Amino acid sequence: MLNYDIVIVGGGPAGLAAAVSAKRNGAESILVLERDKELGGILNQCIHNGFGLHTFKEELTGPEYAQRFIDQLLEENIAYKLNTMVLDISQDKVVTAMNRQEGILEIQAKAIVLAMGCRERSRGALNIPGYRPAGVYSAGTAQRLVNMEGYLPGREVVILGSGDIGLIMARRMTLEGAKVKVVAELLPYSGGLKRNIVQCLDDFGIPLKLSHTVVDIKGKERVEGIVLAKVDENKKPIPGTEEFYSCDTLLLSCGLIPENELSRELGVEMSPVTSGPLVNESLETNVEGVFACGNVLHVHDLVDFVSQEAQAAGKNAAEYVMYGKKEGGQDIPIVTTQGVRYTVPKTMNLQRMEEKHVIRFRVGDVYKNCYVSVYLNDERIIHRRRPVVAPGEMEQVELKKEQLMAYPALQEITVKIEEE
Amino acid sequence: MYDVVIIGAGVSGCASARELSRFDLNICVVEMEEDVCCGTSKANSAIVHAGFDAKPGSLKAKLNVEGSKMMEKLSRELDFHYKKNGSLVVCINESERDNLNKLYERGIQNGVKDLRIIERDELIALEPNISDHAVAALYAPTGAIVCPFGMNIAFAENAAANGVEFRFDTKVIGVEKKENRWVVQTNQGEIETKYVVNAAGVYADVFHNMVSAKKIHITPRRGDYCLLDRSVEGFVTHTIFQLPGQFGKGVLVTPTVHGNTLIGPTAVDIEDKEGTNTTQQGIDELTEKAGNTVKNLPMRQVITSFAGLRAHEDSGEFIIEELEDAKGFIDCAGIASPGLSSAPAIGKMVASIIRDLTDAKERDNFITTRKGILDPKVLSKEEYAALIQEKPEYGNIICRCEMITEGEIMDAIHRPLGAKSLDGVKRRTRAGMGRCQAGFCSPKTMEILARERGVDPSEITKSGGESKLIVGVNKDRL
Numbered sequence: 044m045l046n047y048d049i050v051i052v053g054g055g056p057a058g059l060a061a062a063v064s065a066k067r068n069g070a071e072s073i074l075v076l077e078r079d080k081e082l083g084g085i086l087n088q089c090i091h092n093g094f095g096l097h098t099f100k101e102e103l104t105g106p107e108y109a110q111r112f113i114d115q116l117l118e119e120n121i122a123y124k125l126n127t128m129v130l131d132i133s134q135d136k137v138v139t140a141m142n143r144q145e146g147i148l149e150i151q152a153k154a155i156v157l158a159m160g161c162r163e164r165s166r167g168a169l170n171i172p173g174y175r176p177a178g179v180y181s182a183g184t185a186q187r188l189v190n191m192e193g194y195l196p197g198r199e200v201v202i203l204g205s206g207d208i209g210l211i212m213a214r215r216m217t218l219e220g221a222k223v224k225v226v227a228e229l230l231p232y233s234g235g236l237k238r239n240i241v242q243c244l245d246d247f248g249i250p251l252k253l254s255h256t257v258v259d260i261k262g263k264e265r266v267e268g269i270v271l272a273k274v275d276e277n278k279k280p281i282p283g284t285e286e287f288y289s290c291d292t293l294l295l296s297c298g299l300i301p302e303n304e305l306s307r308e309l310g311v312e313m314s315p316v317t318s319g320p321l322v323n324e325s326l327e328t329n330v331e332g333v334f335a336c337g338n339v340l341h342v343h344d345l346v347d348f349v350s351q352e353a354q355a356a357g358k359n360a361a362e363y364v365m366y367g368k369k370e371g372g373q374d375i376p377i378v379t380t381q382g383v384r385y386t387v388p389k390t391m392n393l394q395r396m397e398e399k400h401v402i403r404f405r406v407g408d409v410y411k412n413c414y415v416s417v418y419l420n421d422e423r424i425i426h427r428r429r430p431v432v433a434p435g436e437m438e439q440v441e442l443k444k445e446q447l448m449a450y451p452a453l454q455e456i457t458v459k460i461e462e463e
Numbered sequence: 464m465y466d467v468v469i470i471g472a473g474v475s476g477c478a479s480a481r482e483l484s485r486f487d488l489n490i491c492v493v494e495m496e497e498d499v500c501c502g503t504s505k506a507n508s509a510i511v512h513a514g515f516d517a518k519p520g521s522l523k524a525k526l527n528v529e530g531s532k533m534m535e536k537l538s539r540e541l542d543f544h545y546k547k548n549g550s551l552v553v554c555i556n557e558s559e560r561d562n563l564n565k566l567y568e569r570g571i572q573n574g575v576k577d578l579r580i581i582e583r584d585e586l587i588a589l590e591p592n593i594s595d596h597a598v599a600a601l602y603a604p605t606g607a608i609v610c611p612f613g614m615n616i617a618f619a620e621n622a623a624a625n626g627v628e629f630r631f632d633t634k635v636i637g638v639e640k641k642e643n644r645w646v647v648q649t650n651q652g653e654i655e656t657k658y659v660v661n662a663a664g665v666y667a668d669v670f671h672n673m674v675s676a677k678k679i680h681i682t683p684r685r686g687d688y689c690l691l692d693r694s695v696e697g698f699v700t701h702t703i704f705q706l707p708g709q710f711g712k713g714v715l716v717t718p719t720v721h722g723n724t725l726i727g728p729t730a731v732d733i734e735d736k737e738g739t740n741t742t743q744q745g746i747d748e749l750t751e752k753a754g755n756t757v758k759n760l761p762m763r764q765v766i767t768s769f770a771g772l773r774a775h776e777d778s779g780e781f782i783i784e785e786l787e788d789a790k791g792f793i794d795c796a797g798i799a800s801p802g803l804s805s806a807p808a809i810g811k812m813v814a815s816i817i818r819d820l821t822d823a824k825e826r827d828n829f830i831t832t833r834k835g836i837l838d839p840k841v842l843s844k845e846e847y848a849a850l851i852q853e854k855p856e857y858g859n860i861i862c863r864c865e866m867i868t869e870g871e872i873m874d875a876i877h878r879p880l881g882a883k884s885l886d887g888v889k890r891r892t893r894a895g896m897g898r899c900q901a902g903f904c905s906p907k908t909m910e911i912l913a914r915e916r917g918v919d920p921s922e923i924t925k926s927g928g929e930s931k932l933i934v935g936v937n938k939d940r941l
Contacts, residue, residue: 078863128860143855146848165900167767170689174740175769177925177932181902188906194920194933198940219937263737264929280743291934304864307694 045150047074047122048364049357050138052129052305053158055084056346057337057353059112061156064357066119070364074150075116075123076140082116082123083109084160085183086346088190091211093238097347108346124148132309136332154332154360157306157320158353161299161338163208169297171203173260173269182208182296186215195219197292201269202226203257205233205240206435207344209296214243216294223247224288227255227271229278232409234298234435236344256280257293266291299342309333316385317341323374323390324400325359326352331368334360341387341403344437348403352387355397369395375453382406382413382460384434391456393447400442402458409433410460415440418457419450432460465491465628467817468647468656470635470670472496473504474611475798476662477618478810484625485814486823491656492619492627493649495634497927498887499880500615502664504803505890506688506739506771508727509611509719510702512801513550513603515570515578522781524573527801529808531605537807541621542835543613544720550606550702551586553756555596559708566601566706577604590699592757606702610720611803612890613835616880618810621833623879625826630654632927635663638673638792645791658817659792665736665774667796674789679782679796683736683772686728687745692764692898696722698757705756714752716760721893726753726760728771741770766898773799781805783812785820793817836874836891840866861911862904864897872908876915886926888912905932 048070051058054077062075081087086094089105096102099111116123127142138150163181180188180196186208188194198221202209205228213223226244231254233240244251252271258280259270273284301319303311311320312329319340320328327334336356337349362369372394377386386404402417410432417425417440425440432438440458447453467483469476472494480492496502511534517524538545554563563580570578581602586593589602623629630651637648638659647654661670668681691698696718705713717725729745746768753760776782776797786792795813802809817823839847839857850870851858857870875882875891882888885895888908895901895908909932913920924930 078860126859128863128866130866141851141858141860143851143858146851146858147844162899163902165766165898165902167690167900168765168898170746170765170768172741172743172746172768177930184902184905188933189937192906192920193937195935195937195939196933198934220939220941258743259740263739264926265931304694 045148047072047150047152049073049154049156049360050150050152051075051156051158052132052138053077053084053160053339054082054123054125055158055160055337056086056109056112056349057160057339058084058156058158059109059116060350060353061158061336061357061360062121063112063115063119064354065361066121068358068361070361073121075121076127076129076138077123077125078128080126082113082125088183088187090190091215094346097345098350112350129305132305134310134330153364154334156356156360157333157335157339158337159302159305159339161301161342163295164298164300166295169295171257171260174263176260176262176264176266178262178266178292179260180292180294182212182294185294186212189215189219195221197221197290199224199290200292200294201257201288201290202294202296204228204296204298205235205251206296206298207235207239209294210235210239210243212294212296213249214247217247217249223249224290225250225252225271227252227257229256229274230254232433232435236436258285260293266293269293299338301339301342303339306335306339314385314389317387321389322387324388324392324396326356326388327359332363341385344435348437352403376455377402378455378457379404380457380459382408382410383458386458391442391447393444396442396444396447398444400444401439402442403437403439404458405437406432406434406460410462412463414461416459416461417442418459419447420454426461464644465489465654465656466821466823467491467658467660468493468645468654469660469662470647471662471664472499472619472629473502473662473664474500474615474618474803474806475795475809476660477615477622478806479660479662479795479813480622480627481618481625482810482814483817484622484627485825485829486818487826488817488821488823490627491654492622492629493633493635493647493654494629494631497631497883499619499629500612500890501926503772503774504611504615506769507611507803508715508717509608509725510550510715510717510804511545511607511609512804513570513578513606514573514575514801514804515566515601515603517573517801519569519572522783523801523805526781526805526808526812528574530805531607533807534607534609534804538609540831541617541833543617544610545607546720547605547607548701548718549602549604550704551590552601552704552706553586553593553597554599554706555594555755556708557598559706560599562708563599563601563706570601570603575603575605578602590701590703592698592759593703594754594756594758597756608702608717608720609803614803614806616891617833617835619880620878621830624830624833629880635670638670640674640789657791658820660795660813661792662795664798665772667774667794668776671786671794671796674792675786676788680777681797682732682775682777683738684775684799685731685733685738685770685772687741687749687768687770688725688727689746689749689762689765689768691724691726691761692766693722694898695724695761695764698724698761703756705752713755714749716753716757732775736772739770739772741768745770767900775799781809783809783816785816791820836871836878839868839870861907862894862897864899865893867892867894869911872911873915876912883912883916884924884926884930885909885912885932
């Protein structure tokens with residue numbers, strides 16, 4: 044049995060930042076377990092730029108952004124294992140993992156940081172009818188083939204879903220010589236960042252069809268075409284609006300799902316909204332000493348925020364290992380209503396919260412000229428005007444500890460969207 | 464010249480090949496696809512019917528009950544997944560109780576063991592998610608579930624080990640009698656044989672009608688299915704059928720041997736013998752009809768949907784016989800449901816027909832057992848560790864959803880009749896069959912297939928033919 048203070052499951056952006064932060068905040072022995080052959084996670088296949096504007100005030104590619112954190116990890120002499128799959132995490136924090144060289148490993152940890160990232164929603168989960176030929180890829184799989192292996196998965200492409208990976212892949216496939224015929228989006232708005240719509244579609248003349256979906260896939264061996272249809276307000280295809288597109292490839296960018304199989308097995312309580320763990324202000328799950336950050340907690344748009352969140356998780360894990368759980372104080376629930384789908388964290392303990400504590404959340408619809416409001420019990424303490432909020436862009440508000448401490452008999456904190 | 468050519472490497476063809484390989488015969492299986500188990504045999508309900516369904520006295524009833532009885536022992540000999548989970552035919556309307564009793568009677572006539580009718584209380588105790596409308600059920604403890612790929616591949620591998628030759632990508636285009644032999648014309652040339660077994664699934668009528676004046680007609684009857692993630696394992700533990708009645712035939716809800724939950728099938732008669740596309744209508748119908756027998760169906764946990772074609776012959780019966788006007792041509796046609804359940808008995812029957820025709824002797828070196836791909840998950844920690852030390856590829860997880868190692872994939876590729884495509888690997892190992900549906904593992908599996916087969920990755924297909932996964936390299940046409 045190996046022993047480490049902190050075991051971090053996943054060596055992507057979240058795991059790397061959590062590890063470095065834990066070390067810099069006093070934790071001594073830290074081990075990062077990564078299932079792929081190199082550190083950096085999904086960033087390794089994100090060869091476009093635009094990463095790090097918040098963190099480093101410059102535009103980096105995904106691998107460059109990852110390298111900055113990998114360098115920090117190496118400087119801090121943090122241990123890591125590659126090609127190592129975690130099989131199980133027990134309640135008493137024994138991590139079972141496996142790799143080619145060492146076989147089956149058992150590692151006793153004092154704290155664990157979950158940083159496993161997310162996966163893409165598949166064609167099957169979307170239940171798109173039709174044949175099941177080759178040429179239907181999730182956008183991230185195609186991205187890996189193109190950006191890491193140099194293979195072109197197809198020449199005439201239709202993309203379903205206007206999430207960021209779909210938009211980025213529309214541009215990438217075009218640059219590599221494929222013809223992207225159309226990007227279709229089920230919703231009446233895009234789930235991607237505005238800058239990606241401009242830079243990846245508009246700049247290349249690729250049409251974006253909102254309120255459209257794929258209703259049939261043609262081709263028995265390889266995709267020969269797909270049928271798009273317009274959908275009504277209930278997202279049901281409208282008969283008579285079907286349109287055939289000849290293509291050899293269908294890429295799907297229809298949402299990401301946090302990879303929480305290990306967390307569930309461990310008994311971590313999940314949010315049905317995010318499909319990630321429910322966490323308190325310390326990003327700690329209901330299993331004491333088990334923390335979560337990054338896309339396994341909730342799906343982010345920007346890696347900068349993943350890094351920030353992971354730094355908090357790493358610091359909290361280090362403090363937990365050094366001082367134990369800071370007791371006392373009440374866990375104040377954060378209630379979401381009026382357009383706010385969820386918050387991370389879900390509860391706030393005034394003893395343990397930071398002087399300035401960031402609450403991240405997403406809205407369920409597009410709101411224009413609205414306010415992001417925070418209430419302590421019935422009293423509104425934040426009323427911030429926003430020209431537009433959309434489900435595709437994560438929002439945040441900052442709570443000040445002194446303000447909460449000053450409030451007598453605080454029962455609940457409410458985050459909501461208020462319209463004019 | 465062969466003694467026997469079997470057209471079709473589905474479960475009937477492979478079961479027949481395996482049973483025939485007991486005898487001193489020179490046998491060849493020809494298959495138009497790149498692998499075994501590519502047609503009806505790969506897309507069905509994956510259940511072993513107890514045998515109460517078929518008409519008493521019919522060949523279907525006889526072979527179903529026989530096949531069902533043989534299955535458990537066979538699953539041990541040939542190492543495929545089988546579980547006797549029991550089945551329930553649920554009556555959701557008091558007025559239809561007569562039909563339930565009739566079904567019970569029919570089961571007794573067919574020789575199904577341990578059948579009984581249970582009332583709502585017992586039913587709920589067995590299946591907590593049963594519909595609030597359920598009033599009673601026919602309980603068949605001998606009902607079971609099986610891995611259809613596992614069984615088909617096991618028959619084929621065992622047949623191959625006993626000397627049967629398999630020719631893939633070999634499409635039969637004609638069958639002709641010449642003097643005392645048959646000439647099977649294929650896209651890969653002619654094959655001569657003394658006997659032909661026509662186990663061609665939905666195409667069996669085509670070959671039958673080439674040689675016989677007594678025509679048969681097979682309708683591909685399409686069935687859509689939805690498969691749910693293992694995360695809802697235990698949603699039902701028995702195979703749940705709806706009692707056919709005024710609400711139609713209903714669909715079944717069943718666990719699979721690997722812990723998924725399967726819902727299906729619909730039944731739509733089509734013309735196209737390759738028409739395995741799912742439809743929105745079909746998927747909607749499944750959701751609605753499954754709701755008749757179970758409640759709180761977690762349809763959000765669907766990980767894939769697929770469609771299979773049953774080879775429904777107009778007579779509604781299995782046709783397994785030597786043709787009167789085409790001696791030496793043996794039909795194994797119309798093998799619709801319960802074809803999978805009957806497969807072991809179908810194999811026996813075909814073999815006995817040919818044995819009687821040829822007087823072939825049993826070989827004394829017949830290999831009765833076959834070992835499947837090693838699943839390291841069944842090993843103890845110590846055994847697993849020792850395995851990785853000896854073969855490090857078993858320490859490398861490729862499919863993270865189903866936790867399938869590189870070692871298992873390499874085994875699947877290198878064993879007799881090994882996997883050549885992603886789907887071939889998937890059916891043998893389950894790599895790519897989980898909740899991400901090969902999103903993560905397909906590039907890795909492609910790489911392993913190319914490396915182990917010594918071919919360029921551009922030649923790796925999803926399922927043979929033109930199903931290429933990549934079409935070129937970046938910027939190759941710029």
